[in-house]
Amino acid sequence: MKLTNLRVNHFTTPLGHFLGRPIFSWVAQDTPDKKQDSAQVTVHTSEGAKVYDSGRRGDISSLGFEAPIELLPRTRYVWAVTVWGDGGDSATAGAWFETAKEDEPWQAKWIAADMDKERHPLLRKAFSLSGEVKSARAYACGVGIYELYVNGKKAGDEYLLPGYHCYDANLEYQTFDVTALLQKGENALGLALGPGWYKGEIVFDRYKDLYGDTMQAICELHVEFTDGTSLVINSDETWESLPSPVEFSNIYDGEVFDARKAVPQWAEAACAAPSSGVEVRQEGRPLVARFGPKIVKKREFAPVEIITTPKGETVLDFGQNMTGWVEFHADEPEGTEIKLSYSEVMQEGCFYRDNLRSAKCEYTYISGGKPARARPHFTFYGFRFVKVEGVQNVKPQDFTACHIRSDIDPTGSMETDNPRVNRLFQNAMWGQFDNFLDVPTDCPQRDERLGWTGDAAIISATACKNIYMPAFFHHFVVNLAHEEKAYGGAVPFFVPSPKVAHEDKPQSWVNNNEKGCAIWSDVATMMPWAVYENYGDVNLLRREYDVMKNWVERIRKDDRLDGDRGLWLRGEQLGDWLALDKKTDLEHDQDPFGATDLQYTASCFYYYSTSLTAKAAKALGYAEDAADYEALAEKIRAAVIGEYFNPDGSFRMEGTQTACVLSLYFGIFPEGKKDAVLAQLIKRIEGKNWHLDTGFCGTPFLCRVLSDNGANDVAYTLFLNDDFPSWLYEVKMGATTIWERWNSILPDGSISGTGMNSLNHYAYGSIADWMYRNMAGISPCEEAPGYKRAAIRPMPDPRIRFVEMGMDTAAGRYEVCWRYDGEALRYTITVPFDCEADLLLPDGRTERLGPGRHSF
Secondary structure, three states: OEEEEEEEOOEOOOEOEOOOOOEEEEEEEOOOOOOEEEEEEEEEEOOOOEEEEOOOEOOOOOOOEEOOOOOOOOOEEEEEEEEEEOOOOEEEEEEEEEOOOOOOOOOOOEEEEOOOOOOOEEEEEEEEEOOOEEEEEEEEEEEOEEEEEEOOEEOOOEOOEOOOOOOOOOEEEEEEEOHHHOOOEEEEEEEEEEOHHHHOOEOOOOEOOOOOOOOEEEEEEEEEEOOOOEEEEEOOOOOEEEEOOEEEEEOOOEEEEEHHHOOOOOOOOOOOOOOEOEEEEOOOOOEEEEOOOOEEEEEEEOOOEEEEOOOOOEEEEEEEEEEEEEEEEEOOOOOOEEEEEEEOEEEOOEEEOHHHOOOOOEEEEEOOOOOEEEOOOOOOEEEEEEEEEOOOOOOHHHEEEEEEEEOOOEOEEEEEOOHHHHHHHHHHHHHHHHHEEOEEOOOOOOOOOOOEHHHHHHHHHHHHHHEOOHHHHHHHHHHHHHHHHHOOOOOOOEOOOOOOOOOOOOOOHHHOOOOOOOOOOOHHHHHHHHHHHHHOOHHHHHHHHHHHHHHHHHHHHHHHHOOOOOOOOOOOOOOOOOOOOOEOOOOOOEOOOOOOOHHHHHHHHHHHHHHHHHHHHHHHOOHHHHHHHHHHHHHHHHHHHHHHEOOOOOEOOOOOHHHHHHHHHHOOOOOOOHHHHHHHHHHHHHHOOOOOOOOOOOHHHHHHHHHHOOOHHHHHHHHHOOOOOOHHHHHHOOOOOOOOOOOOEOOOOOEOOOOOOOOOOOHHHHHHHHHHHHHHOEEEEOOEOOOOEEEEOOOOOOOOOEEEEEEEEOOEEEEEEEEEEOOEEEEEEEEOOOOEEEEEOOOOOEEEEOOEEEEO
């Protein structure tokens, strides 16, 4: 037996994260045994003192075991787990985690540079250490964005700190192991600051100073010496400040770096540059340890082509639309302005970025006359193409594209005999990675890049199969809880949600958040349930349950205002966003809200959120809540049927594709009329020449309801179409991510519009969920979440000759392969240790599969 994937609160060896009571999880593999018999978890301090011992128990789950430990501040713990199998095999493995300051009071003070608030500051402190350093930790936060340096070297491997969160609720700080960066004798700390999301221009209408008007930081360095003594260096009035060579930065427009103004050795003890003082700041918002994963550099790309355009531009093509930036070797005469401009697409062979709207997306480097490696510090870009200006001899080896995103790992893979299908799967994966940068954004490139809740709700289930998501999504739910509280139970359009005075711009999206919106606000239930269903950690569900319940109660409050009918008739509804089924008065343009009745959609999702909350309550043992929400859900279902359906199953409104999809997916239709609704859906699809016309609301469930209800061939037809509108049309047109619109690029290669046209939006990548659940055929079982039991029901179609799927679930690795061998169909299925799967064969037989490899 071998134990792998040892995690604490779903992090591998977390350093300085907010943990509460720690949740331990692991995966057992490589054993002839079939089931876990028992397990034992122990926790010690790094010095060996015993903190906790569960004893050998049969009720410890590998998916998440919460230990009743009150953690001490700034303490490294070593934990170990022993697992015994049912055949006598066993294994032990261990790992460590380290706490942050917990409730320990801060000795350090918030400081800001004594200079113009619009100048990017450098803050520094020189100090001396008289002994040999045993260990050292820096606890730091800076807003808007900061980088920490020790003796001239950047601390840590992460970027864009402290990330984007609800700054109005609290400020998350980070913990750095800086032991190797310190030395006996003279040392220095440095903090470089930029405005970021906190102070810079963000959100529609480009608001500024939304969370504060001053860049400021706090830092507390704890040093332990080999002789047993210790020292604390705090940010305070003794620090110095200097102007940064970063002349300008913001999230949307980019950055300007003037190397002529670089301060030599600014973060080293030997710095002799004239400096100014600092101002001690009073900060009322609490400092809390970080919740989410780090933002890191995951991959590097060389240009695949250097293009000289018809306009004479020099453009680098990196072959993949991605989030991040380009690092480059700068070696031009002093004063030379080198400019990199970022874009997603070329038009007529030339550089193009009009679809980024007001976002300039540039990086300007003014040469200091010496060779240097240049990169931005306080911004990021969404791009495939980069126009280079100011470089005399553009060489591909001088430019490297860096993929920057949250540090989360892929878990799912899929391969078929169809190269376009394979590329579509990769595009869905890329779209998620590119938009998982501390928050799940809608897009990474234009003047938006916000945590739109609808996009996050739609992708939750898919993301949990593609990527290991519990920690990332929990961070988002923590922020969602702050906003839910701020808006009286309502969930805003995006999280974090900056607060803007209504009188400033009363029509702004920012000011409609207290109303709530179906699908968007339903992220409060859809995301926690997706995490529980896919990872099976009941402890995490318990921590997120109130967010689910509060949202359902908020809709119920609206319902009661309208007579307690079981319908949601209020809210700021966006409906089936970007559906293709409703024309406007403008030729060839669609109404973005779609043709599906807005209140029908809202009421269907009222039912869905209530149902999910009832399931969560049942899983948690909250019997009273479960009964309440089950009854409410049934009341809503009956009300929707009575309001929107005729007895024969037809609709009293326009029976759009999405209307039919929601009816079938949620089970909302008159008794015995499911087939009638399915027939309407198929007729609607046939009327569109066997194409979809759904938007954000209907698309995630469209192919699933077809496959699940006997129309698998129609699902495959929609899936394999390669003309507009379809998933493979994007692939045929050269997409490397998922588009915002079905027709973002027209068949002639021209972009369809610039007002709202991202080429890196992950919502329609939710088709990957169907690829897992229906095409490959694997899904978690509600009664044994986290894939402790899987339902495996492959739904082949001869237009695809084989599928090979792998998924590293929280319980272990599943593999499902089906292949046509002439007319015969062969299955190969692998089930991990301590799991089981119910396989439905094409002849209708069901086989219960235990751990191991099975062929049929």
